[in-house]
Amino acid sequence: MSAPLVRFEGVTRRFGAEAAVDDVSLEIAEGEFFALLGPSGCGKTTLMRLLAGFEAPDAGRILLAGEDLAGVPPHRRPVHMMFQAYALFPHLSVARNVAFGLKAQGRARAEIDARVEEMLALVKLEGLGGRKPDQLSGGQKQRVALARALAPAPKLLLLDEPMAALDRKLREETQLELRTLQRQLGLTFLIVTHDQDEAMVTADRLAVMRTGRIVQVGPPAEVYERPIDRFVAGFLGEVNLFEGPDGCTGVRPERMALSRAEPKAAGRLPGKVAEAGYLGDRTVYVIEAAGRTLRAAQPSGGDAFRVGDAVWVSWPATAVMRLAE
Amino acid sequence: MRRGPSPFLVAMVAAGLVFLYAPIALLILYSFNASQLVTVWGGTSLRWYAALAHDEQMLDAVSVSLRVGLISASLATGLGLLAAVALVRGGRFRGRTAFSGMVYAPLVMPEVILGLALLLLFVSLKLPRGFWTVTAGHATVTLCYATVVIQARLAGFDRSLEEAAQDLGLSPARAFLAVTLPNIAPAVAAAWMLAFTLSLDDLVIASFTSGPGATTLPMRLYSQVRLGVNPEINAVSTLLIGVVAAGVVAAFLIQQGKTKT
Ligand SMILES: Nc1ncnc2c1ncn2[C@@H]1O[C@H](COP(=O)(O)OP(=O)(O)OP(=O)(O)O)[C@@H](O)[C@H]1O
Ligand SMILES: [Mg+2]
Numbered sequence: 201m202s203a204p205l206v207r208f209e210g211v212t213r214r215f216g217a218e219a220a221v222d223d224v225s226l227e228i229a230e231g232e233f234f235a236l237l238g239p240s241g242c243g244k245t246t247l248m249r250l251l252a253g254f255e256a257p258d259a260g261r262i263l264l265a266g267e268d269l270a271g272v273p274p275h276r277r278p279v280h281m282m283f284q285a286y287a288l289f290p291h292l293s294v295a296r297n298v299a300f301g302l303k304a305q306g307r308a309r310a311e312i313d314a315r316v317e318e319m320l321a322l323v324k325l326e327g328l329g330g331r332k333p334d335q336l337s338g339g340q341k342q343r344v345a346l347a348r349a350l351a352p353a354p355k356l357l358l359l360d361e362p363m364a365a366l367d368r369k370l371r372e373e374t375q376l377e378l379r380t381l382q383r384q385l386g387l388t389f390l391i392v393t394h395d396q397d398e399a400m401v402t403a404d405r406l407a408v409m410r411t412g413r414i415v416q417v418g419p420p421a422e423v424y425e426r427p428i429d430r431f432v433a434g435f436l437g438e439v440n441l442f443e444g445p446d447g448c449t450g451v452r453p454e455r456m457a458l459s460r461a462e463p464k465a466a467g468r469l470p471g472k473v474a475e476a477g478y479l480g481d482r483t484v485y486v487i488e489a490a491g492r493t494l495r496a497a498q499p500s501g502g503d504a505f506r507v508g509d510a511v512w513v514s515w516p517a518t519a520v521m522r523l524a525e
Numbered sequence: 526m527r528r529g530p531s532p533f534l535v536a537m538v539a540a541g542l543v544f545l546y547a548p549i550a551l552l553i554l555y556s557f558n559a560s561q562l563v564t565v566w567g568g569t570s571l572r573w574y575a576a577l578a579h580d581e582q583m584l585d586a587v588s589v590s591l592r593v594g595l596i597s598a599s600l601a602t603g604l605g606l607l608a609a610v611a612l613v614r615g616g617r618f619r620g621r622t623a624f625s626g627m628v629y630a631p632l633v634m635p636e637v638i639l640g641l642a643l644l645l646l647f648v649s650l651k652l653p654r655g656f657w658t659v660t661a662g663h664a665t666v667t668l669c670y671a672t673v674v675i676q677a678r679l680a681g682f683d684r685s686l687e688e689a690a691q692d693l694g695l696s697p698a699r700a701f702l703a704v705t706l707p708n709i710a711p712a713v714a715a716a717w718m719l720a721f722t723l724s725l726d727d728l729v730i731a732s733f734t735s736g737p738g739a740t741t742l743p744m745r746l747y748s749q750v751r752l753g754v755n756p757e758i759n760a761v762s763t764l765l766i767g768v769v770a771a772g773v774v775a776a777f778l779i780q781q782g783k784t785k786t
Pocket of ligand 2: 244245246284360
């Protein structure tokens, strides 16, 4: 990893008595796609606004490429933000929205026009430059907002829930497009989301936040497979929890195997199928076993179980995650 | 089954409209009356409009009123914009409550008292009363109306648009001019029209603050009426109604245009 582009050092931001961002230390490398993940109200937007300059930290400092950002106003920071609700300028056409940042930099007219064309092509909106924002669909608005933030080639692009307004299919497509775009342009992206799938699909690394604090940072696979506590485990997906004398452990549903005969796995319990939900690529079973309810996901195409069937649930020792608290 | 409005409602609305507009319609009608007598219809004619064109005093009053209106409305709108920004964006600055109270007080203060207060101020400052004192008086009184209109629009304006402009490299002041102002422009135009209209038909404040050589149109009309209504007054009033109506329609069209494009 190269030198960090962004560095939060013990950053705190309070609103009244409550800390919206609480002693956060974080590094984001140049060229990285970094996701901030957490439930609503945990301080994701606030963290981003601190970086963009719309909030000032009450404690700690924020460094961009090694330079302290304290006292630098938003319009002097080489950081652009794509706002949670897009914030397109309603009185300007799509092309002039995209040109806005370039004009603010005082670029030449011809250069601006060329760049706007290039950006509109990049987000597949050729020919829509003359429209006003209220003549666009939600997905198109989102692309304009992206093109507008990308046009001046910021060192760092902040995306605050960029896809919250899109339907599921469009969202999945856009996630992958965003990923490709970021790799092509070699930019650093910081994306905020409360959708764990979005974070896992797009990000090189992600940070899980809770009530203003960062709970865990790492690549998606690592955080998913080795969450440090119950909150992270539960936030990134489904988990079967077991309280033992030596603490709490968890097993992901897709690591659970189902069989009719007693297996030889490290962990196993006999039970009964209480519910079966078919999802196309897999089926999710709810199993009543030894007084507890377990979830097991099985890929489609194998042995199918029916509600009421007696089954054995089992899992390998490697699937057991040790969880704090 | 779809029921139309009840006859009672229709009658009430009709009565209301007649009550409001019948006198005005009558005034316009009689401005085209050929007869010298105000209450006797003597056939249509434009003679009172022709007479108006030669009435130096009346034309002078029209000119004073228009100039006072233009300048005071512009002052009131500019100051109202600043006051609205302070009230909406200033957060909870020291004295905010007092400030908003003071901005809005003229809305409920009797005009006679305001006029008297202004007169006392000008006298104690030893300012010669005339065109500029009327203009200042009108700007003071219409400022609160302009503030109310602009403030309502500004409060509903999405702050993140301004932040987006700053994020893209404009200083806060330039972001306000480039993004906020174009979006609240209809309210600013409406505020200006309102201030202009209020100034145009004000009699009380003008009577207190004006001096020799600065007789506004309402003052001229009022003094003439005391000598007896003459059809020429109907003519000038009709023109005045025309100007105000054109202004209101223009303000409406500006708003429409803004929302459509
Ligand atoms: N300007 C403000 N004044 C007071 N409190 C605020 C302000 N901005 C944010 N907060 C509080 O700070 C906390 C974090 O807010 P933030 O907007 O950062 O959450 P978020 O993680 O982005 O949530 P969401 O996913 O819903 O967008 C919340 O409790 C919120 O109420
Ligand atoms: Mg948020």
